[in-house]
Amino acid sequence: MTSRAEQRVHHPHRRRSVKRRALLSGLGAFTLTGAAIVSSSMLSSASAATWPTPTSSQPVSSTISVSGVRDGGMVRYYGSGALAGDGQEEGQDPIFKLADGATLKNVIIGKPGADGIHCQGSCTLQNVWWEDVGEDAATFRGGNSAVYTVYGGGAKKAADKVFQHNGGGKLVVSKFAAQDFKTLYRSCGNCSTQYKRVSIFNTIEVTAPGSRLVGINTNYGDSAALRNVTIIGDSSRKIVPCQKYIGNNTGAEPPTNGSNPDGTHCNYTSSDITYR
Template sequence: MRTQHKKRSIGRVSAVALTVGVLGITTLAPTASAATWPTPNGSQAVPKTIPVSGVTDGGLKKYYGSGELAGDGQEEGQDPIFELADGATLKNVIIGAPGADGIHCKGSCTLQNVWWEDVGEDAATFRGGNSAVYTVTGGGAKKAADKVFQHNGGGKLNVSNFAVQDFKTLYRSCGNCSTQYKRTSAFTNIEVTYPGSRLVGINTNYGDSTTLRNITIIGDSGRKIVPCQKYIGNNTGAEPTTNGSGPDSTHCKYTSSDIIYK
């Protein structure tokens, strides 16, 4: 895949809701400290991509790559641990290291309470068409040397109640895929722990837009994490150029009150 390059206050005493546990119980993780990753309920090596259709509940078991899926770097073209069919739901899963290319969604999909302990190439890649809707609720990702969420197809991604730590980019609308789309994304109740480079990267020339709400950033006293980076994308495989950053009413939809620093 192309590589380019997650009024209600969350102020002094509030918290970010994180879904944990196999029963889907929602607990509150204080925004003053990083979210607590769940303890795996057993583990399973995965030598070949696991196809998912319908609803699959992993019971908070840890899945990690082995054999041909033992990659954990940024090599292009790695296969995923899980591949979701259109309309599939994957929940209560921990992806350990090696993480290969995480999860691929071939169409609309739901990821519920999915945790990545050490992101490989990407945590999840979304490949559906213009009408696809991808939903990520609960869970978290850390140790992402490049991207957490890679949006190569069309449609809309909704991410809520998610934690991210030690990452480069939380979300990237593909900057140089051979087929390009107008892509939409929304991020609500996201706990971000520094270090990190940018939350979202979108292509203004294709009409991308993102909405940021209730984003808590921990440990970034220098405010180095860019909430919304704009690019000029292409379909030739060339390196995209940047096109500014910061809020506006068209592409980067947020205000300063939506970003809380702790």
């Protein structure tokens, strides 16, 4: 999919107290149709060390296929046997593979995490947590009409990427936490088949260290919108909110193409990001 070299590459000032209250309110308990209630303590865990405690642990030696809705009941799933990898080796299999239209919810992916989750088409990941990201947390592989939804949850210790977008379509991530990561989201920079990719991030809290929030390809028309993002522990502001690249379909390492908000590719303003 992506070359290893690429993957490794792959205000007006609001009062902080007001925006913080808004963030905590957004991270409070919520209910989705057909879903269990997710507690505020689970969703606010980005700003504290209190991530969900698994109800039990289950080794996974071969990829679990999901169609329809699968509720994991907050079980921790971790790789074993052929899925025991937790490094950045290319071509690892995922713990879960979701068919087009599938939903996976209330799941913890432990260590080793292999290649996390693959969405073969449109999918929903609700309240999914990665304790130690392997190759990637989730990879999105659908076509141009695919819509991928990530609602709640979080990821830690992503040596490379959290979300890898290899297919087409739109990714919407809401109420998500990330700690100790390199790249939160990357639109594939050198896949053999390229697409225009759209991503939206709303109510996100990330904790340093980190390198960039999103990486997109301007020459393919990608866009990334950032709304209500809080960055913790980055007083020198080294984390790049939106890195632009010139992608290709040859496997070559893509060069960068600036990082300033432009309202088209990198769609955010300084008021959309709070540092604390």
